[in-house]
Amino acid sequence: MTRLTGTLIGALLSSSMLAGAALAAGTHPVTGEPLADDQTFTYRILDEHSSVDPQVVEDVPGSEIVRDLFEGLMNQDEQGNLVPGVAESYDVSDDKLTYTFHLRENAKWSDGNPVTAQDFVFAWQRAANPELASPYQWYIELMSVRNAAEVIAGDVPPEELGVRAVDDRTFEVTLSAPLPYFPQMTTHATTFPAPRKVVEQFGNDWTRPENIVSNGAYVLTEHVPQERSVRERNEMYWDNENTILDKVVALVINDENVALTRYLAGELDRTEVPAGQFPRLKTEYPDEAISFPRLCTYYYTFNLSESGPEAFKDPAVRKALALAVDRDIVATNIKAGGELPAYTFTPEAVAEFTPPETEMGRMTQADRDAKARELMAQAGYGPDNPLSFSLMYNTDQAHEKIAVALSQMWKQKLGVQTELSNMEWKVFLDTRGQQDFDLARGAWCGDYNEASTFLDLLDSGSGYNDGKYSNPEYDKVLEEAKTAEDTTPLYSRAEEIIAEDMPVIPIYHYAGVYMMDSDVGNWPVDNVEQNWYSRNLYKIAE
């Protein structure tokens, strides 16, 4: 036994004794699996988290910790469905502009005080308050909360935000426009309650382990920046008796290959699989190497603005380039982690909407190539007049491999000359944001599980539309979808327009690719947003 495991077990024994060993050494109440005595889950994070302040946090590892420490109005279950959190239920007014959330009576902060509607009012006002200057202020506006834009602009005080505590246990939100997926958005960290007294007493330092008070299933007990953060069972949590995992440890390991080595040495229960290594690991560790679809798309975006190349203004050229990409090679040979070839912009994994099968998706690669050659010739490009442009991506091995592969495909099939340029992340973002490119890499992960989180990106008014694609019909379809009862035909139409206009080349949809210790129970592989809650996990006795 290594010294580390020894220390961990020692620490765990004492912590589980303190916790009263509610369910340890027993069997799982639902599945009947034998539970390990050591209910500690240790996982790797790539970078130190930005913050554990729910209104301030902006990164994925930080949000994962916040989701354990705090609980919002609604939660997600293992499939990503909406389930009650602090709110037992909610009502919607007939005009769909007022949501009333009924908070559970037994929800408590870790200092024993009840969680009240005022805590949510405080938190939401805080999130929008320009003084806090949260990088997620826009989320409150995205939720269409009344007066959000005005509060953020500093035109009206935060007290004017459309939130109100009717009484201690009734929280009311008024929207500026109906938003069908508003309840889904309350599972996001920005909307979680904050303990006013503690925040005001300690200021910026309120999230330190010695000061923090939280209302989730866990409390933050240790934080060594750049090394580890530890969260342990919150005895005050209303559903504490159904929580099995006692302790969760997040270790910062920057290098993914080192993380994999430490996983194999038994120091971690979960780590990411470096690109290309999945097939080997799946053969060697069939029970531990797992892959499942994620709500993300990898794509290339054409610069359709004034500064973009003239050739890209012709949809036939854009289509030809998209057709000539052999996505199976990218997905199976380069990424090799169970990623799915992308023929639509929205991933198939998205909830309540199945992207239509596009013409390109139905064709064989040989047919696609033939069609691509035809379109290129039609657009006036050929051996005598070869198309050439530059392809820009941020410095990374996997991005480079894909860029090289695609430029080869275009060269062999269409005689296209591609000049590759890679740059450091911030320079890349700056350059792409200023439309100083021909073709650029892009990637998007859904903010919430609904097709509009992808489709909105190509709206002509979107701040993330770096290619400056603009089609009035597309914008109109999305506008209608905002309030439509049935969004499916509208979203399908939007995907069809993308397939016709091809403003971007969808390449593949991401997969979550992990090494996961086989004694970790109930990892939510079906939750495409990967919003996981430690209180739903458990460790099985080996």
Add this chain to the structure above:
Amino acid sequence: MISYIIRRLAIAVPTLVLLVVACFFMLHFAPGGPFTAERPLPPQVLANIEARYGLDQPLWKQLWDYFANIVLHFDFGPSFVYKDRDVNDIIAQGFPISLTYGSLAFLAATLAGTALGIAAAIRHNSWIDYTAVSLGIVAQALPNFIMGPILILTFTLWLGWLPGGGWNGGQWPYLVMPVIALSTSYMGNIARITRSSMLEVLNSNFIRTARAKGLPERTVIWRHALKPTLLPVISYLGPVFVYVLTGSVFVDLYFSTGGLGQAYVSSALTRDYAVLLGVTILYGTLTVLVNLVTDLAYAWFDPKIRY
């Protein structure tokens, strides 16, 4: 001597100010800012954030405020990335870690390197010499970013003797691999420099004289040859000491030690201005101090040098 030290320290202040100013402008003129993100922030949100951190002020005003805060409050500013911590926190947390394993690596490299070099020179062209030279060349060819993965694979994965990373307050099992990884290539260099320097000294006239008057070899080596031998070593050690503290980014990366090297590099990539400037000032000050100490050490080792 005292006036020399005072003069050197007085020059150090404008040097550091220049360093910070240059660094400040380079950072601000680099494309992309601390809040450039995959998802561009809406203009109003960006304006709010920039107002909070004073980034909406003209550059000269930002620079002025930066110096004023340091001089008046010893406050090196906030981190734009780690919202719950400021630069003082980050340095206070990371520097002791870098200093601990850096000093140990420095000590290990110096002791082992000089011992190896001296042994090789004294037993010139013997098997000891050949072994020491081969060892030195191998060590030199193994920079920390090669040593890191090799050590982790060997001691963590195959042998299972040492934890694969972390710091845990600096307990020794967590120190072994970072120290070895960081020290090997320096040790190789030191051994090579010591050996050639010692060989040169042993061939010089005053050593021949010492031997001729019948001094025992032990006295010749330790009393007469050692000090002049170490002169070139010392001029090499000064920068090395700063390197092991600053150049430890790979060690931080591979062994998740939480040291300052990683924070330094990541702050450059994330445009975390204040963190980068703060660490630059720290390393700049260290460089100035270590150079001064090196120059003073010269005087002690070589009686010909006077200040």
